[in-house]
Amino acid sequence: MEELNFTVVASNVSISDFSEYQPDVFPAVLLSICFLLGVPGNIAVVLLRPSFQHLSSLSQSLMLNLAFSDLLCLLTLPVWIYTFLYSWTLGLEACKLMAYLIYCSVRGSQLTVMMLAVQRYLLVVRLKKFLHLGRKRLLVLLWLVAVLLSIPALVLPQLFRYQNSSQCVCVYTPDAQRVAELLTEILLGFISLFVVAFAYIQVRRKVNQAAFFNNPQTNRLVTSIIVTFFVLWMPYHTLNMLGVIAISLNSERLLKFCTDAWTNVAAVTFVNSCLNPLLYAFASYKMCQTTTTNNAAAVTTDDEVQE
Numbered sequence: 001m002e003e004l005n006f007t008v009v010a011s012n013v014s015i016s017d018f019s020e021y022q023p024d025v026f027p028a029v030l031l032s033i034c035f036l037l038g039v040p041g042n043i044a045v046v047l048l049r050p051s052f053q054h055l056s057s058l059s060q061s062l063m064l065n066l067a068f069s070d071l072l073c074l075l076t077l078p079v080w081i082y083t084f085l086y087s088w089t090l091g092l093e094a095c096k097l098m099a100y101l102i103y104c105s106v107r108g109s110q111l112t113v114m115m116l117a118v119q120r121y122l123l124v125v126r127l128k129k130f131l132h133l134g135r136k137r138l139l140v141l142l143w144l145v146a147v148l149l150s151i152p153a154l155v156l157p158q159l160f161r162y163q164n165s166s167q168c169v170c171v172y173t174p175d176a177q178r179v180a181e182l183l184t185e186i187l188l189g190f191i192s193l194f195v196v197a198f199a200y201i202q203v204r205r206k207v208n209q210a211a212f213f214n215n216p217q218t219n220r221l222v223t224s225i226i227v228t229f230f231v232l233w234m235p236y237h238t239l240n241m242l243g244v245i246a247i248s249l250n251s252e253r254l255l256k257f258c259t260d261a262w263t264n265v266a267a268v269t270f271v272n273s274c275l276n277p278l279l280y281a282f283a284s285y286k287m288c289q290t291t292t293t294n295n296a297a298a299v300t301t302d303d304e305v306q307e
Contacts, residue, residue: 023084023085023086024084024085024263025084025085026263026264026267027084027263027264027266027267028081028084028085030264030267030268030270030271031077031080031081031084031267031270032077032081033274034074034077034270034271034273034274035074035077035078035081037274038070038071038074038270038273038274038277039071039074039075041274041277041278042067042068042070042071042074042273042276042277043071044277045063045064045067045277045281046064046067046068046071049063049064049281057135058119058135058138059116059119061135061138061139062112062115062116062119063116063280063281065108065112065139065142066109066112066113066116066276066280067276067277067281069105069106069108069109069112070105070109070273070276070277072101072104072105072108073102073105073106073109073270073273074270074273074274076098076101076102076105077270079098080098080102083167083168086165087162087164087165087166087167088159088165088166088167088168089166091159092157092158092159095157095158095159095168096153096154096157098168099153099154099156099157099168099170100150100153100154102153103149103150103152103153104143104146104147104150104153107145107146107149107150108142108143108146109272109273109276110192111142111145111146112142113192113196113229113276113280114192114195114196115138115142116280117195117196117199117200118195118199120199120200120203121198121199121200121202121203124202124203124206124207125202125203125206149188152170152181153170156170156171156172157169157170157171158170158171175247178243178247179244179247179248182240182241182243182244182247183244185237185240186237186240186241186244189233189236189237189240190237192233193229193230193233193234193237196225196226196229197226197229197230200225200226201226204223224279225279225280228272228275228279229272232268232269232271232272232275233269233272235265235268236265236266236268236269239258239261239262239265242254242257242258243255243258243262246258
């Protein structure tokens with residue numbers, strides 16, 4: 001549900017404003033780190049499947065889907081890194097395709113995180129299994145939503161020519177189109193933040209009530225999931241709100257601030273794709289070790305319940 005705002009151009013910006021392109025070093029460096037750390041981490045989740053034997057079949061599917069969507073997102077980064085530093089050289093069709101792939105992968109990742117949060121809430125707090133849709137149907141529905149939400153990425157991207165380079169950017173005409181897109185991003189973003197925070201806060205309260213599962217390691221894991229999600233995504237959604245205000249008030253100064261900041265803030269959100277393997281897969285191994293030590297074979301957490 002998050003777009004590459006560093007490739008967005010407002011409709012009130014003229015082509016003459018792009019007479020000289022300045023390389024974006026910070027997002028290029030940050031995305032390089034995300035690529036180098038995130039790709040091996042997600043590949044390891046897919047191949048090694050740490051502690052997956054203790055997970056329910058639905059949990060395994062969601063974990064693998066999260067790793068796949070994050071991996072797909074990260075594999076597109078070298079193209080954008082090169083573009084930040086130099087120029088877009090692959091043509092308009094590739095511009096639209098790459099934008100669409102990264103839209104779908106990021107939305108797929110965020111929707112999967114939401115599904116994991118809801119599933120753990122139902123199993124741990126409500127002592128119920130997930131919605132009776134079946135694994136395949138749930139994943140098909142999840143990706144169908146991601147695909148539909150990503151359709152604008154096939155329409156909006158255009159190539160902007162500079163004196164010495166070209167860039168793949170999204171063009172919004174009129175401004176109302178941009179406002180509508182930002183409001184959609186804000187709504188979906190805060191829904192995601194609320195669902196994840198509510199679910200894991202309730203999970204933490206529930207496990208704290210169980211003496212055999214009340215341990216600092218579990219609390220750190222649950223807390224890290226919530227804090228990481230908020231730290232990485234809240235600045236992005238806050239900046240989107242400022243963008244709506246800037247366009248609505250026709251404030252050139254605020255709009256320029258948002259335009260300059262969107263690149264760096266959006267790049268930070270990709271750190272989430274690096275941390276997901278640690279938070280949702282490898283940390284599960286520690287949880288499983290803890291429950292084994294405490295002879296909690298009947299613990300009703302998502303990581304030990306067999307469907």
